[in-house]
Amino acid sequence: MLAAVGHPQRLRIIAALADGRVHVSELARRLGISRPLLYMHLERLDKAGLVTGDLVLAPDGKAMKYFELASFDVHLTVETVLAALRTDEQEGHHDVPETSP
Template identity: 55%
Template sequence: MKQTSDAPPSGEELLRILAALANPHRMRILATLWANGRNYISQLAREIGISRPLLHLHLNKLEEAGLVRSEMELSEDGKALNYFEVTPFEVLLHPHVIEQAAQSLPPENRKEDV
């Protein structure tokens, strides 16, 4: 019944989450989905006021980070609509959390590695 507190994210996971959130469009997208509930791409694009391909790209980044999830659904008139909704998340940003996450990062180019 894992619910009370999420396991601390790995370095890569945390990086993906941070990069996904560190953009005004994606921030607004997530905020809109959270405030107004699930919605499909074309409609959401109109509401936010950005092009559909651009929204598509941003939603992909959010989904890869696990912050939203999508589901195909048939509308009454037979259109295939791709609905997105926020995946509830809760990540604490604290120096100690960063320290832990950094330990699982690949050992990066040291001077000796050359």
């Protein structure tokens, strides 16, 4: 969970969902990011149990994807931070490019 919220864009997504369920296209517009990038971040948040998504059938028969926050409570300890770092490294996620000295 900690690794999932370790990216500023994902924190922005959580903030945007704080007022309730939002359609993906609307969420992308609010945040000013592409839908593919948004879906990548939403997938990470979903895997961490922070958001849930559901498909709703519109009156015209079109499937609409909505996301909302799941109930969560983060308890931060040194062990939590170390476990998140290990998980992130094992999954090969590097949100911040490494620089050489």
